[in-house]
Amino acid sequence: MTERLVVIGGDAAGMSAASxxxxxxxxRNLEIIVFERSGWVSYSACGExxxxxxxxxxxxxxxxxxxxxxxADEIDVHLHSEVVDLDTAARTVTVRRTxxxxxxxxxxxxxxxxxxxxxxxxxxxxxxxxxTLRTLDDATAIKAAAATATRxxxxxxxxxGLEVAEAFxxxxxPTTIVTSGEGLMNRALDEDMQARVxxxxxxxxxxVHTGIRVDCLVGDQGRVTGVEADGDVLPADLVVLGxxxxxxxxxxxAGGIPLGPTGAVAVDDRQRTTIDGVWxxxxxxxxxxxxxxVPTNPLLGTVANKQGRVAGINIGGxxxxxxxxxxxxxxxxxxxxxxxxxxxxSEAAAAGIRCASGMVESSxxxxxxxxxxxxxxxxxxxxxxxxxxxxxxxGGPGSAKRIDTFVAAIWGGLSGHDLAMSDLSYAPPFSGxxxxxxxxxxxxxxxxxxVTT
Amino acid sequence: MTERLVVIGGDAAGMSAASxxxxxxxxRNLEIIVFERSGWVSYSACGExxxxxxxxxxxxxxxxxxxxxxxADEIDVHLHSEVVDLDTAARTVTVRRTxxxxxxxxxxxxxxxxxxxxxxxxxxxxxxxxxTLRTLDDATAIKAAAATATRxxxxxxxxxGLEVAEAFxxxxxPTTIVTSGEGLMNRALDEDMQARVxxxxxxxxxxVHTGIRVDCLVGDQGRVTGVEADGDVLPADLVVLGxxxxxxxxxxxAGGIPLGPTGAVAVDDRQRTTIDGVWxxxxxxxxxxxxxxVPTNPLLGTVANKQGRVAGINIGGxxxxxxxxxxxxxxxxxxxxxxxxxxxxSEAAAAGIRCASGMVESSxxxxxxxxxxxxxxxxxxxxxxxxxxxxxxxGGPGSAKRIDTFVAAIWGGLSGHDLAMSDLSYAPPFSGxxxxxxxxxxxxxxxxxxVTT
Numbered sequence: 001m002t003e004r005l006v007v008i009g010g011d012a013a014g015m016s017a018a019s020x021x022x023x024x025x026x027x028r029n030l031e032i033i034v035f036e037r038s039g040w041v042s043y044s045a046c047g048e049x050x051x052x053x054x055x056x057x058x059x060x061x062x063x064x065x066x067x068x069x070x071x072a073d074e075i076d077v078h079l080h081s082e083v084v085d086l087d088t089a090a091r092t093v094t095v096r097r098t099x100x101x102x103x104x105x106x107x108x109x110x111x112x113x114x115x116x117x118x119x120x121x122x123x124x125x126x127x128x129x130x131x132t133l134r135t136l137d138d139a140t141a142i143k144a145a146a147a148t149a150t151r152x153x154x155x156x157x158x159x160x161g162l163e164v165a166e167a168f169x170x171x172x173x174p175t176t177i178v179t180s181g182e183g184l185m186n187r188a189l190d191e192d193m194q195a196r197v198x199x200x201x202x203x204x205x206x207x208v209h210t211g212i213r214v215d216c217l218v219g220d221q222g223r224v225t226g227v228e229a230d231g232d233v234l235p236a237d238l239v240v241l242g243x244x245x246x247x248x249x250x251x252x253x254a255g256g257i258p259l260g261p262t263g264a265v266a267v268d269d270r271q272r273t274t275i276d277g278v279w280x281x282x283x284x285x286x287x288x289x290x291x292x293x294v295p296t297n298p299l300l301g302t303v304a305n306k307q308g309r310v311a312g313i314n315i316g317g318x319x320x321x322x323x324x325x326x327x328x329x330x331x332x333x334x335x336x337x338x339x340x341x342x343x344x345x346s347e348a349a350a351a352g353i354r355c356a357s358g359m360v361e362s363s364x365x366x367x368x369x370x371x372x373x374x375x376x377x378x379x380x381x382x383x384x385x386x387x388x389x390x391x392x393x394x395g396g397p398g399s400a401k402r403i404d405t406f407v408a409a410i411w412g413g414l415s416g417h418d419l420a421m422s423d424l425s426y427a428p429p430f431s432g433x434x435x436x437x438x439x440x441x442x443x444x445x446x447x448x449x450x451v452t453t
Numbered sequence: 454m455t456e457r458l459v460v461i462g463g464d465a466a467g468m469s470a471a472s473x474x475x476x477x478x479x480x481r482n483l484e485i486i487v488f489e490r491s492g493w494v495s496y497s498a499c500g501e502x503x504x505x506x507x508x509x510x511x512x513x514x515x516x517x518x519x520x521x522x523x524x525a526d527e528i529d530v531h532l533h534s535e536v537v538d539l540d541t542a543a544r545t546v547t548v549r550r551t552x553x554x555x556x557x558x559x560x561x562x563x564x565x566x567x568x569x570x571x572x573x574x575x576x577x578x579x580x581x582x583x584x585t586l587r588t589l590d591d592a593t594a595i596k597a598a599a600a601t602a603t604r605x606x607x608x609x610x611x612x613x614g615l616e617v618a619e620a621f622x623x624x625x626x627p628t629t630i631v632t633s634g635e636g637l638m639n640r641a642l643d644e645d646m647q648a649r650v651x652x653x654x655x656x657x658x659x660x661v662h663t664g665i666r667v668d669c670l671v672g673d674q675g676r677v678t679g680v681e682a683d684g685d686v687l688p689a690d691l692v693v694l695g696x697x698x699x700x701x702x703x704x705x706x707a708g709g710i711p712l713g714p715t716g717a718v719a720v721d722d723r724q725r726t727t728i729d730g731v732w733x734x735x736x737x738x739x740x741x742x743x744x745x746x747v748p749t750n751p752l753l754g755t756v757a758n759k760q761g762r763v764a765g766i767n768i769g770g771x772x773x774x775x776x777x778x779x780x781x782x783x784x785x786x787x788x789x790x791x792x793x794x795x796x797x798x799s800e801a802a803a804a805g806i807r808c809a810s811g812m813v814e815s816s817x818x819x820x821x822x823x824x825x826x827x828x829x830x831x832x833x834x835x836x837x838x839x840x841x842x843x844x845x846x847x848g849g850p851g852s853a854k855r856i857d858t859f860v861a862a863i864w865g866g867l868s869g870h871d872l873a874m875s876d877l878s879y880a881p882p883f884s885g886x887x888x889x890x891x892x893x894x895x896x897x898x899x900x901x902x903x904v905t906t
Contacts, residue, residue: 012886047821047881056881061821290876302879305886313906320906323874330878339878368500368514398854404877404890405857411875412865421776422864423743424857425783425792426755427612428500428509433465433758437857453766453773 003030005315006093006106008083008251010036011043012301013282013308014112015065018075020312027074030315033104034075035095037082040136041067046301048139049160052146053167059136086255088275108277108315111257111265112308113248115283115299119241120155124217129224130239133160142240146171149238153177153227155214156242157184159331162197164240165206166333173238176207178229183210185338188329189392190345192359193338196376196394200336209234245299247284260286262297269321271311279315281307290324291342291389291410292351298325326390328407330400335373337400341407342390343380354383358416358443362436364398366428375399379406379416379440381448386415388441398430405437416445417453456483458768459546459559461536461704463489464496465754466735466761467565468518471528473765480527483768486557487528488548490535493589494520499754501592502613505599506620512589539708541728561730561768564710564718565761566701568736568752572694573608577670582677583692586613595693599624602691606630606680608667609695610637612784615650617693618659619786626691629660631682636663638791641782642845643798645812646791649829649847653789662687698752700737713739715750722774724764732768734760743777744795744842744863745804751778779843781860783853788826790853794860795843796833807836811869811896815889817851819881828852832859832869832893834901839868841894851883858890869898870906 005021007014018032034041042065050056067077078097085094092103117132119125129149131142142164146152152168154161157179168175179186183194184201202208209229218226218233226233247264257273257280260266265280267273269288273280282304286295303325313320330339348355358379363372373396380390391406393399409419420442424435446453458474460467471485487494495518503509520530531550538547545558570585572578582602584595595617599605605621607614610632621628632639636647637654655661662682671679671686679686700717710726710733713719718733720726722741726733735757739748756778766773783792801808810833816825826849833843844859846852862872873895877888899906 326876408861
């Protein structure tokens, strides 16, 4: 008997699930139908700021696989097809598309609706010239607006805020970032590291207003003219709101799929919801924190790809498990790179975990080599055990990807002392003889254990 | 009572030991005397090729700490002072220096004599224009010779051969590498990866002759004029022999310090030799392989620094242990980077370990980003367990330092599947959404376990 798998949402999580299921079960055994409300599937949302900045053009370079390629794998992709209702008892989805509304039955369902940008409830938030960035269509619209804009304000100092500001800077568009955080990247980094990011962004020519809550936008005849914060108005004819995103769970609620404490869909490590044959993956789903075991909602493309893959393998008859997240992230602003993984000091404190940090101000490569740039590495170790809990890096080219060394170390349960004496690579064009990763780890472990090594 | 520590050899291992011992024991408790036969201490041998190439100048930029700075820490450094005899029963060293020979007693001894370059026994090996590269004085001499040379041959295709050839290329000096290996880096990389390095070096303008054993050098009136190999003569007025190095153990033998199976000084994980109060560290000493437990002699600056540190902490009354090596190494040739860690396929086979490899040809950053360059990652996993055993990387800028992720993963005992699903960082300027490190790890583990994930 042929089963039918319906996938709601055709980006990373949904298409990974579809592809993996197809690899294991042929068409005669499993029909796969994907409904995607936009005109795109399988695209790199993370690449959108680079399209806005003109670095990646045309935009379809961001599409990893076209609907035609999925069709060749007998995965039926329906674009501009929005699922507007979900009945998990009757096992049907209701789909609105050109020509009307249809009802489609399913045996298995992958819920992969992603997340929607948060739009603060405030005056003129819907004025012309105000954007959020999530989809390729958003990117196209912002790029078009930037071509004629004279002054931009980006609200939000996280990844999207920074990346959009960098894109605008590249276009020569005067840009200011406004954030309620003490510094930029305030949800990712501790304050000491935020300060380094903020300084780097200002140095490179973007205005930054920290610790400021936006009161409202200001408009004139339906077009945005400024951002009002703390009583002052920053003039702007282009405003991008990058203040976060929330999991798209409207349909999940309609279908009675239970949500978890984060407000995203609750899943087990096989990406199963509590409803038989209903799976969830990606930004709309929760992910367990690798260290604390607490449900999180990381909203990261890597997680979406992995969770979709896990769901698809399991639907295909395999046995895959998603091991959890460290909320690892990385980005850059111009020549300044930044990354983080695991717990920050503030997160550890919030989780009641006693820890100590170690920091080193060093250089990206051997200090005597031309091109050496400052790099700061901060590591966090658990008190009593010395176990590595997290790390943050801010620095010049070649800094940030070193975070992966910490990820692997945390994954293997290494202490800061273990990593400090591990056999990391060294040559002058790549690091000092003691890689700053090792020095920060040792300092953190020394402080965590109250020793000097 | 004041003890006296004598350190033989003032580079990475010796000076690290001296510094760490001093940190823990003041002058009134421990007198520290370092004898160094050259005119330099605490210098970066790994940086020498960059001085030759004119990238780092003047050469004293390569000196991390001057004798004056050690003197400020009450560490007495004696330059141009060669220890010519060692009596571990009488606990004395005999030192030759300007003005004659003196005998100095010790309570503790750190044997840190380093390694000497291998000079093949062949005709004209001592002709003018023939060099090895080990010390700063060697680097100075090669740089001076390169200034007037018209054609160079580098014998040996390992790290030193490659780095010297890159330096010569940068100086515009026509250069050919001759190696007995099937490809360049043949002791570090498997054949498939060697081929990539060889191709990159040739593409960048250096001649490469592989699989060729040098018969002899050719000279005229005491000056080198060519390199004879397989009956042909490659003309050259500058020849650098980079065919390896051997631990400096003459004094160890004289003093009855036992050597291990590699021919280097045998040490335990505290850097103790079997003679009470006599320690050894760095290139002259063995280092246990982290995976196989077999003694090795890695001849790497990182190992020298760590072993010296361990010896110094223990002399100072602390308790430090050296955890072993993966023979991690990294270098570059122009815009091509390469690195390796753990076991190669051939090493695993030689050690009787059954394993499988996984390889991926990918790009350094997201494929749609400008600046994306090819990168090949190869991982090795143990059969039956899937445990990661080693990795090799060859690729464009940003490739090679990723080897550290494998180092940390191996250190923590991760399987290829563990690393493949770990939370490594991703953003388009840094990698594809599945970092090639993850893909290679998964493929290797799949093949090792005979599964498809």
